[in-house]
């Protein structure tokens with residue numbers, strides 16, 4: 001089994017990264033993580049070149065992610081919540097999926113991870129549900145979701161334990 005993590009956090013010590021890694025490390029598959037913040041990925045330019053030519057016009061670091069989508073059984077996609085949404089880094093990753101959706105398509109299993117400082121775990125449920133539906137509609141097969149709330153800092157994730165345990169459980173069942 002091949003499993004790929006995608007992180008939208010820019011932090012070096014990130015709860016999102018730790019949760020993605022906990023899922024990946026609990027599988028017996030071969031894994032890799034792409035940290036969007038560290039990559040050279042241009043935002044979608046809405047040029048529709050991909051519709052006519054089968055590939056995105058911009059052959060930047062996203063090319064490696066397209067290859068990973070083709071080869072992976074599972075994607076684990078995570079982001080902190082910034083102003084009620086995923087980070088700009090993760091949104092850039094999502095928008096660039098347009099060329100994949102228009103060409104080879106997506107059929108990969110998906111685990112979604114959201115991390116928020118706010119202690120109210122129901123606050124972003126409508127947003128998370130809408131995004132889950134959209135990702136399912138473009139071909140991902142949603143397996144599970146972690147909505148880690150009340151986690152402003154990495155230390156809170158370590159103290160809390162609940163979300164890391166859930167990540168390990170999800171990974172062990174993949």
Ligand SMILES: Cc1cc2nc3c(=O)[nH]c(=O)nc-3n(C[C@H](O)[C@H](O)[C@H](O)COP(=O)(O)O)c2cc1C
Pocket residue numbers: 009010011013014015016017079080081082083084085115116117118151152153154
């Ligand atoms: C620009 C910015 C906006 C944020 N907006 C929200 C928000 O709307 N709701 C919330 O609960 N937390 C918000 N946070 C807090 C982060 O979601 C939180 O610190 C999270 O743990 C960061 O995850 P990471 O360690 O993986 O980067 C925001 C943080 C930043 C820097």
